[in-house]
Amino acid sequence: MMRRTLPAGLRPALRQAAEAPAQQPLFIIWRTGFQRRVASMDQMLGFEVRYLTPPFAATWLKPLGYLVQAFRTARIVLARRPAVVWVQSPPSFLPHLLLALRPLAGGFRVVADCHHRVFEPPWSRVPGMVRALNRCDVVLVHNEESRPQAEALGVIPAKLRVLEDPPPTLDLPDPARPPAPEANAGADAGAGPYVLTPCSFADDEPIPVLLAAARLVPEARFLVTGSRRKAAGLGFLRDVPGNVTFTDYLPIPEFERLLGGAAAVLGLTDAEGVQLSVANEALGAHRALVLSDTRILRAMFGAAALFAANTPEDLAARLREALARRPELEAASAALKARRQRDWRVAAAAATALLD
Incomplete structure (x- = not known):
């Protein structure tokens, strides 16, 4: 009988999982640096936010970059063993990855935070995209105009919620100070x-x-x-x-x-x-x-x-x-x-x- 084994690089993360449970929801974003939507929601709900920067700038290297980001995502999820993972999409195959990791990391809940581009080509054409969203626990769209788009593609209405960007609470510096x-x-x-x-x-x-x-x-x-x-x-x-x-x-x-x-x-x-x-x-x-x-x-x-x-x-x-x-x-x-x-x-x- 064949045994399922993890890649060697993921085994230390899996061993750490029981020792370091995450108390805050984990939020995975595959992009560089800062996003105001995530920062504002973090102020309201409190996340462990992880931005996973694309490792390569060249467009032709994006597929290889996705593999690197997927590996990094797996290491984080298996090490943190969160109760809830929020994931921003696109890429619209990210829910697929989280759902594959779920049984290895304690059966966490998945919240898919979907930009309107998820429901438009090319991201809407990713194989199994709708099926993966329907296996998530919550599917968020960013405004009311995106809800009918999601439903038209087959996303289960009972799992859909509209969650717009909240205004941030800003600790603004003194505007009289000259800029650098x-x-x-x-x-x-x-x-x-x-x-x-x-x-x-x-x-x-x-x-x-x-x-x-x-x-x-x-x-x-x-x-x-x-x-x-x-x-x-x-x-x-x-x-x-x-x-x-x-x-x-x-x-x-x-x-x-x-x-x-x-x-x-x-x-x-x-x-x-x-x-x-x-x-x-x-x-x-x-x-x-x-x-x-x-x-x-x-x-x-x-x-x-x-x-x-x-x-x-x-x-x-x-x-x-x-x-x-x-x-x-x-x-x-x-x-x-x-x-x-x-x-x-x-x-x-x-x-x-x-x-x-």
Whole structure:
């Protein structure tokens, strides 16, 4: 009769399992560094958060990188022997991995935290994706627009819960302190009102519209965070207005310092179903907020934000309005933050009740 054996590298982790039980839920994320959704939920629920950075930058090495990340995940889970594991998806094969590890680590519960891209190609085409989600104890989607997508693919409705991003509670540094010049690429937060615009330079972000709108609002400066290398590669640095600075990635304390001093925060997307992390960050910092006009953003942030069509003229008009109504909009953001945090605790309690 054949015996099932673990790879030698996993055996020490399995021996440690009985000696080091995890008291907090474990949260596994296959990405680099920091994610605001996870950090904000950690403030509310308390996790042992593990970011597993992709080991290779080259796209063609991703499959090998996934194997490395899978091995690291297995070591962590077998060593910690948690009662509950939360796993962020995509990759949409991560629930498969956790379910395979479950009988080896004490039968932990699995919470699949699913971004809307899980339910769209290519991630929705991973073999056995829906079956794996239906074997999880809880399947979370990030907004109401994702629920029907999940159900249409066959995810069991009784296991589905909507858990939006909660606004963070921020311990903001003093905005009067000048930024570190090397981190901020010459932007001076003390030189007048500025609009903070966090970007990933994804396909849904209309950066040319932002640059054209900035030309129409010369009285404000625009600090655009995110990878300068990516922005340059997409051609966004070729003709930059004088009042726009691409800051590059910033350390979290530096970003939060700029967030706390912004006259307004701007979030842009031309895609429906996207809830922008920057919107909750603006609430957390009690900042005036301007967002692209989409159904989901209006539903989530309509009590505090101003909404603009993705045209230079309308965006410029809403930004000027935000600067003029800054105290009123800052108070609205603070009020909506408190309400959304209360509502989030209720939604989280309903989701985690499925684990009982």
